Amino acid sequence: MSSTRVTPSGAASVNPAPSGDGKLHGRRAIGLVATLILAVVAFQLNASMITPALPDMARTLGVDIDSVSQVSSLFFLAGAVGGVLLARWSDFIGRKRGLLIVLGILSVGTLLCLFAPNLQILLVGRVLQGASSAAFQLSYVILNESLTKKMFATMLGVLTAINGGVGGVDGWIGGLLTDAFGFRSLFVVIFIVGVLALVCVWLAAPEDTGAASSGTMDWWGAAALSVGLICLTYFVSTGGAQGWAAPLTLAFLAGTVIAFVAFVQIEKRRATPLIAVQHLKSRQVWPVIATTVLTLSSVFAVINFTVVMLSQNSEVGFGMNAATSALMFLAPPALIGLAAAPFAGWLSARVGWISILRIGLVICLAALVVITLFPQSQWVVFGMIAVLGVAYNGLVLTTTNGLGVIQSPAEAPSALPSMNSAGFGIGASLGIAIVAPFVASGGIGGFTLALWVSVAITVLALVASFILKAAPSRD
Structure with missing residues (x-):
């Protein structure tokens, strides 16, 4: 049986379940969660397993490292654009159909990467793989629509933990496979996982018996937003490389402004917009995005850039090699987050998503201040990075993902x-671009200034979280 409810827009929304409360229980719930975990793993392997293979790609395809870096940059850019388009499209065509399309795109892209004779074909494949980032957003929404509140919260924490790359284990395996068989072996593994995920979704995901949104997909708005995201991404990367006042940087900034203004004007005129302008102005929506961008700009930059660079600096830092640095400062927070994220979801369902977000941000802020005050104390930095594993990888990432689902407008769940x-992608890029010039200036003063900048951005994230207003219950 399936239970049907009507959204404020008048569209039918379906919650497939055999139980009286309209939610999945028992084996069906476990099977759905396992299927969605497989779907997000199929995407995540593309994000974190490939990095060790970049040098081998460059050698095999006869290109330099600078050129092959596009394998990662275009992947994440496509993820920002594809995630928005494909996830929202599922509101009109159905969740299961949307997820099958996403996994199909992933499989086609993986085949192109596997047999790519040159860098150009490889990049086309990576763009298709990146667009499949919608697997995460669709999985979050399917969990929310199919499981009880408490089970949704815990399982969302599990998926959030996977989003961190499973503690760096997949990257390590990627390095072993590349050394033994070359970079193409990674795409063989990814293709097998992707096809297996596609079959499982076909068999286990709830059937689509209605649409969550009435009307049709707003492709014009999607196009304007996509252009804006692309221009914003290149504005950040170009600004960090060539300077924020460089002509090309300013050109991308102008393109960003024009595209976003066009997006707002288009949304005002659409019967079924990508997201209504009144929602974008609501305290239930924009502070979620602002908190995410600001948190990634601060904490992500500290963990994944500033501390890594400091640990490898032999003059004012700890003089570690790359492997030791990753083992000490990257793996611990990822592993801790793997355990903390499901607990954070469980706790959020009982205490409140916004409350746990604010608690996580306060702990992040305290840890960053300690790192900033004692940047040359290796064990103090290590201890605070471990704290960030709980606060950032666990509490903050889980709650920002969860709030993205439960705060979304009822007529546009995705x-x-x-x-x-x-x-997430914009914030990570922006944070590194902002602090990189300070880190590159050399000396402990440059590192300290970069850390204080991250502290200031974290304060802004905390402020945004206090502006955030909880959406009314939709029970």
């Missing part, structure tokens, strides 16, 4: 999750 996902 709109906010998809835009919030784009905020």
Whole structure:
């Protein structure tokens, strides 16, 4: 049986379940969760397993490292754009159909990468793989629609933990496979996992018996938003490389402004917009995106850039090699987050998503201040990075993902999750671009200034979280 409810827009929304409360229980719930875990793993392997193979790609395809870096940059850019488009499209065509399309795109892209004779074909494949980032947003929404509140919260924490790359284990395996068989062996593994996920979704995902949104997909708005995200991404990367006042940087900034203004004007005129302008102005929506962008700009930059660079600096830092640095400062927070994220979801369902977000941000802020005050104390930095594993990888990432789902407008359930996902990529890029010049200036003063900048951005994230207003219950 399936239970049907009507959204404020008048569209039928379906919650497939055999139970009286309209939610899946028992084996069906476990089977759905396992299927969605497989679907997001199929995407995540593309994000974190490939990095060790970049040098081998460059050698095999006869290109330099600078050129092959596009294998990662275009992947994440496509993820920001594809996540928004494909996740929102599922509101009109159905969740299961949307997820099958996403996994189909992933499989086609993986085949192109596997047999790519040159860098150009490889990049086309990576763009298709990146667009499949919608697997995460669709999985979050399917969990919310199919499981009880408490089970949704815990399982969302599990998926969030996977989003961190499973503690760096997949990257390590990627390095072993590349050394033994070359970079193409990674795409063989990814293709097998992707096809297996596609079959499982076909068999285990709830059937589509209605649409969550009435009307049709707003492709014009999607196009304007996509252009804006692309221009914003290149504005950040170009600004960090060539300077924020460089002509090309300013050109991308102008393109960003024009595209977003066009997006707002288009949304005002659409019967079924990508996301209504009144929602974008609501305290239930924009502070979620702002908190995500600001948190990634601060904490992500500290863990994945500033501390890594400091640990490898032999003059004012700890003088570690790359492997030791990763083992000490990257693997611990990822592994801790793997355990903390499901607990964070469980706790959020009982205490409140916004409350746990604020608690996580306060702990992040305290840890960053300690690192900033004692940047040359290796064990103090290590201890605070471990704290960030709980606060950032566990509490903050789980709650920002969860809020993206539960705060989304009822007539557009996938709109906010998809835009919030784009905020993750934009925030990570922006944070590194902001602090990189200070780190590159050399000396402990440059590192300290970079850390204080991250502290200031974290304060802004905390402020945004206090502006955030909880959406009314939709029970």
